[in-house]
Amino acid sequence: MTPSRLLRSALALGLLLAPLSARAAAPSPIASVDPFIGSDGHGHTFPGAVLPFGMAVLSPDTRTETWDGCSGYLYSDPAILGFSHTHLSGTGGGCLGDVMIMPTVGAVHFDAGKPGDGYMSRFSHQREAAQPGYYRVYLQDPKVTAELTATERCGFHRDTFPASNAAHFVIDLDHGIQNHASDSEVKIENSTTISGFRKSNGWGGDRIVFYVMQFSKPFDSVTLQKSGQTLPLGASEAMGGVVKASVNYHTKAGEAILVKVGISGVSVEGARRNLKTEIPAWNFKGVRSAAARAWSRVLDTAQVTTPDPHVRRTFYTNFYLSCIGPSLFNDVDGAYRGLDHRVHTHPKFQNYTAFSLWDTYRAEHPLLTLLQPARVDDMVNTLLTEYHQQASRTTPIWPLWENETWCMIGYHSVSVMADAYLKGFRGFDGEAAYQAMRDTAMQDRNGQDTYQTLGYVASTPGMQAASKTIEYAVDDWSIACMADALGHHDDAKMFYARAAHYVNLYDAGTGFLRGRKANGEWRPRFDAIGQINDEYTEADAWQYAFAVQQDVSGMIRMYGGDAAFANKLDALFAMSSKTRIIIPDITGLIGQYAQGDEQCHHIAYLYDYAGQPYKTQKWTREVMRREYQDTPAGECGNVDCGQMAAWYVFSALGFYPVNPSSGVYAIGSPGVDKAVLHLDAKKYGGRTFTVIAQNNSPKNVYIQSAIWNGKPYERAWITHRELTGGGVLRLVMGPKPNTRWGAAPSVRPPATMPAGFVYPKFPAPSVDKIAALTIPIHVACGSDDSIGDFVSDPNMLDGQQNRTDAAVETSVPNAAPVGVYQSERYGNDLAYQYRVPKGRYTVRLHFAEDFDKEAGQRLENIAVNGATVRKDFDILQSAGGTYKAIVLSFAGVRPGAAGAISIRVWAASGSPDQNAKINGIEILPE
Known part of the structure; x- marks a missing residue:
């Protein structure tokens, strides 16, 4: 945040704070927040x-x-479409954006269009301000100052208009973030109240939002539109399809x-009750101040x-x-x-709702147990209740409003509950x-069947x-601990054994955890910086090499001991950041360490477990310095x-919870x-x-050196119980490493497997060999197995494979x-080469194409023997x-000087999707 924007935000809030000049040395926590960051x-x-929440x-x-x-x-956008009442924070999938209102002046436009030809308006960041619980912007086209504040279940607008005989609030119920209305209603209850609902579908599933809007000034008139047709003047209700x-x-x-806008997932009356309870008066300043107090x-x-x-x-x-988040999802009477x-x-x-559990089990939920403990029991009760509501009998994966999105992998709600x-x-x-956690782990969905049998x-x-x-092994360790705590010791033994299943993927031939087929063979061929979203979720082999959070001492053993493990960590941070696939999730790179996605978040702390905590100190500070700034793009x-x-x-x-x-x-x-x-x-x-x-x-x-409650402290770790018991941890810092502090085996974080635990044997290491294909060549680029005459290319390293079960014409x-078209290989630059006889x-x-849904999203170039075709x-x-x-088809192709035919497919410059793809290759003698 620039100093000028910080000042604008403080003035806009009008909080009961000292002047900026008087508090510059130590502004209050709420005054230190910049909601534009990220x-x-x-x-x-x-x-x-x-x-909050x-x-x-x-x-x-x-x-x-x-x-x-x-x-x-998006901060870099030049115009605002409107103001909607539901949003997700920081997700990689878009949804919500329900019940949009936009103040306008002039001719009525029911479509966003462009500034001057729709309800969208230009704006400038110079006349935009925000702090927790409040937002303000000047809309240039209608010359309206829009201000927003909120309660837990209601939004509150204050819009200041110019003189006009054509001022409006446009309500667009089709508007949604990566979703559209499947059904909607606007009902004019009286001269100041409108109510209705919005049904939508999208990534978040089929959802319904009910709303009640109350206006401080009686309407002059209301114009209704249904499915693009304006209803007769005086119509009091429009329902069905898209309504505006x-x-x-x-x-x-x-x-x-x-x-004032109340929302509910239950009913119009629920929205009305929320509104009456949370914003009973027309006191915008009072609601804004209450929001500031809640955040403080x-x-x-x-x-x-x-x-x-x-x-x-x-920090703030x-x-x-x-x-x-997670965010409340009920009405004031408890209904949901x-x-x-x-x-x-x-x-x-x-x-x-909005439990992004693959992400948040790692640090978000542990942080709430420390600094927001009053909410933890309710969140666990929500997860447990949702287990009973699902026919699948699993604890939630990524629940959003009334739907399970099944987004991402693992069953990490069990970690949150156990924690x-x-x-x-x-x-x-x-x-x-515990029984819900156990049931979840015993299902056969999403690969859990072979996980249990193989x-x-x-x-x-x-x-x-x-x-x-x-990740299943990480979760199983949590279940084992819960079982032990409740006296289910036989179950605990089973789940501890499952927590070591990662060992079954260790390939000493490559030094990585990698995929194996059902018959026990290794997937061909291995590429440590490829196979993103093929073998590894939003990551490559390096980024998952250290994901054994639940058993770091076992992982160190697997990699050959302290020195070998620390050397592998060193290599992660020092190597090139190049990957074979370009996806937007892999960001914040230092070597192959990727702070921009969650698999790596604990990795810098692993040096503590290998006797080199000074490297944890180095890299955690470096990540904070490089990857977090106080700017709009600062995340x-x-x-x-x-x-x-x-x-x-x-x-x-x-400090950080490596094993959450x-x-x-x-x-x-x-x-x-x-x-x-x-503390609470x-x-x-x-x-x-x-x-x-x-x-x-x-x-x-x-x-x-370190001192804990007045006594020397050598441990490179501290427990939650010690921390919440209160005290003072004093760390004496310096410019050079003290390689002895926290290094001895006796002061490292403790092992997490039971005493005497017996690990499974490592599988036989791989031996990757170059394989020759015979003429005629038929290659299924995205398959490991043969499809008719088409075979897998065992030598291909570029890109990654994927498949769909959808029918292809x-x-x-x-x-x-x-089947060839149902499997694919994709990556930024794919190069094939086949040696063939002369001829x-x-x-x-x-x-x-089975991924991009519009023309112009994926543009690629193709070359045969170096010539662009x-x-x-x-x-x-x-x-x-x-x-x-x-x-x-390209006829008359002869092998090049190396006696080979080469084929290259790569993403064109300016292609929105920066991954090219190909499904099959044939080389046929003429």
Whole structure:
């Protein structure tokens, strides 16, 4: 945040704070938050108004499509579409954006269009401001100042208009973030109230949002539109399909019209009740001030000291981002719509949603157990209740509103539940939670069948089997600990054994965890910087090489001991950042370490376990310095419902939960000079925990010595129980490593497997060999197995494989078997080479588009023997749609000087999708 924007934000809030000049040395936590951080680049956050963990999220939308529009707002966009009342924070999938309102002046436009020819308006960041619970912007085209604040379930607008006889509020119920309305309603109840609903479908599934809007000024008139047709003047209701409305006014210069909006997932009456309870009056300033107080109560629990204002803003903004989700999902009377799509009334807990568990089990949820413990029991009760609501009998994977999205891998809700129970939370039924966790782990979905029978997920193209095996093992360790705590010791033995299943993927021939087929063979051929989203989830082999969070000592043993393990970590940080596949998730790279996605978040702390904690100190500080800034693009990757932010909060405090449900924090290097944590009175007796980094500076990143409650401290770790018991941890910092502190085996983080645990034997190492293909050559580029005459190319390393079960039309001449088009190899630059006898050949290349849905999204170039034969080739456009085969034939091709025919397919410059793809190759003698 620039100083000028910080000043604008403080003035806009009008908080009861001292003048900026008087508090410049130590602004309050809430004044140190910049909601614009993370709203540009790939952070995917929003700047609008929300309460801590609030259901209503009232924020501007600048776009509704594209990956960087997942939150609805991208800082670099020049225009605002409108203000909607639900948003996700930092996700890699877009959804919500429900119940959009936009103030306009002039002719009524029911479509966003362009500025001057639609309801969209240009704006400038110079006249935009935000702080927690409040947002303001000047809309240039209608000359309206729009202000937003919120309660837990309601949004509150204050829009100041110019003098006009044609002022409007456009309500566009088709508007949604990567979704559209499937059904909707606008009902004019009286001259100041409108109600209705919006049904939609998209990544978040089929959802329904009910709303009630109350306006501070009676309408002059209301214009309704249904399915593009304007209804007769005086119509009081429009329902079915896409419905829009324009609320019309005459306004005086500087006249402010207020709009209160209650939302509900249950009913219109639920939305009305929420509105009546949470915003009973027309006191915008009072609601805004209440929102600020709510945020201060949260942010004030961590008081940090640092001479660097950039570090202070970065810390408190990330703390703020850690407390946006999961979000409440119930009405004030406790009613909510469950994952069974039924309405449940008056539960004994607050219901939550938006659990991005693959991300948040790592640090977000552990942070909440420390600094927001009052919410933990309710969140666990939500997860347990959702288990009972699902026919699948699994604890949630990624629940959003009334749907399970099944997004990402693992069953990490079990880690969240175990973490809470093992830390002493007892506001839920521990035995019931354990049985739900056990049931989840015993299912046969998503590779769990072979995981249980073979000891690993059997690998096929696109299965991401290596990642699944590794992450299921992480979760099984949590279940084992829970079983032991509840006296289910036989179950505990079984789950500890499963927690070691990662060993079944260790290939000593390559030195990596990699996929194996159901018959025990290794997948051909291995590439440590390839197979992204093929063998590994949003990562390559390097980024999953250290993902054994639950058994670090066992992982060190697997890699050959302390020195070999530390050397492999060194190589991760030192090597090239190149990968064979370009995907936007892999960002924040230092070597192959990727802070921009979650698999790597614990890795820098692993040196603590190998006797080299000074390297943990070095790299955690380097990641904080390089990958987090106080700018709109200051988050190096998706914030992912708080996980990216929680990593920074923990690391700036100087410790991190490597194994999230173990109750152990590995010590790093604090990014602040001092932090005082004011612990919850009910859960932790109101004690304080203080970290002091003495002599701390950008150069003094290494711990020289430590003192815990007045006594010398040599351990490179601390427990949750010790921390929440209160005390002072003083770390003396210096510019050079003290290689002895925390290095001895006796002071390293403890082993996590039971005493005497027997590991499975390592599988036989691989021996990759170059294989020759015979003429005629028929290659299924995306398959490991033969499909008719088409065989796998055992020598190909570039790119990654994937497959679909969708039907593909193969009516074109010379089409391959349909299975060839259902599998693919894709990557930024794919190069094939085949040695063939002298002669003339016909080269056939097979393609089908099954991912990009619009023409112009994937453009690729094709070369045969170095000569470009297609430029900006668009598979979808050339084939006439998705899931349609197209065959390109090139006759008279002779082998080049090396006696080989080469084929290269690469992403064209400017292609939105920077991965080319190919399904099949044939080389046929003429």
